[in-house]
Amino acid sequence: AQKVTQAQTEISVVEKEDVTLDCVYETRDTTYYLFWYKQPPSGELVFLIRRNSFDEQNEISGRYSWNFQKSTSSFNFTITASQVVDSAVYFCALIEGNDSNYQLIWGAGTKLIIKP
Amino acid sequence: DTGVSQDPRHKITKRGQNVTFRCDPISEHNRLYWYRQTLGQGPEFLTYFQNEAQLEKSRLLSDRFSAERPKGSFSTLEIQRTEQGDSAMYLCASSLIATIPNEQFFGPGTRLTVL
Numbered sequence: 066a067q068k069v070t071q072a073q074t075e076i077s078v079v080e081k082e083d084v085t086l087d088c089v090y091e092t093r094d095t096t097y098y099l100f101w102y103k104q105p106p107s108g109e110l111v112f113l114i115r116r117n118s119f120d121e122q123n124e125i126s127g128r129y130s131w132n133f134q135k136s137t138s139s140f141n142f143t144i145t146a147s148q149v150v151d152s153a154v155y156f157c158a159l160i161e162g163n164d165s166n167y168q169l170i171w172g173a174g175t176k177l178i179i180k181p
Numbered sequence: 182d183t184g185v186s187q188d189p190r191h192k193i194t195k196r197g198q199n200v201t202f203r204c205d206p207i208s209e210h211n212r213l214y215w216y217r218q219t220l221g222q223g224p225e226f227l228t229y230f231q232n233e234a235q236l237e238k239s240r241l242l243s244d245r246f247s248a249e250r251p252k253g254s255f256s257t258l259e260i261q262r263t264e265q266g267d268s269a270m271y272l273c274a275s276s277l278i279a280t281i282p283n284e285q286f287f288g289p290g291t292r293l294t295v296l
């Protein structure tokens with residue numbers, strides 16, 4: 066069955082430290098799509114990235130980077146030089162390719178606390 | 182503001198009352214999703230519409246839950262005979278249909294408290 070696991074419930078680091086949020090997924094499909102969303106204290110989920118299963122190239126966007134490894138079914142997210150504004154709950158999610166509903170399957174989220 | 186909007190932002194009701202929430206998606210988006218989120222969890226899919234058609238509703242939590250999108254624009258989610266267990270954040274999202282899943286844009290949510 067499809068599943069997304071974010072084993073880290075909460076992470077706390079001091080500002081300027083690098084931090085990696087882990088995401089492990091399970092799916093039987095060979096085609097699938099992985100997402101990361103950010104939910105700041107205001108509550109509104111904000112899209113960060115989409116990655117499809119055929120594209121294993123890692124991506125960097127400013128201080129954010131994503132490491133997609135099919136061999137370990139992981140899609141980890143790293144924030145470099147963290148800032149207080151990065152404090153939020155981060156969710157990893159999956160859509161299976163054979164699902165025409167495009168239903169997002171969500172992990173439980175990792176609460177990231179950046180201390181000044 | 183061209184984002185997804187939801188109304189009300191907060192709703193407090195007594196057990197047994199009916200409540201209705203509204204979602205206005207991004208205007209050109211043809212897909213609209215409803216989710217429920219409880220504390221410490223990821224969003225839980227409830228139902229979705231493609232234009233005015235409700236294509237998936239088997240995940241609605243019970244027959245007390247219903248949703249409509251009569252003209253393919255805004256949508257409403259109604260909960261009848263509310264129970265304390267219905268207390269949660271109800272999220273709406275919209276997206277453009279494509280051959281691969283596009284990002285879903287989320288609204289700010291409606292927080293329901295059932296006393």
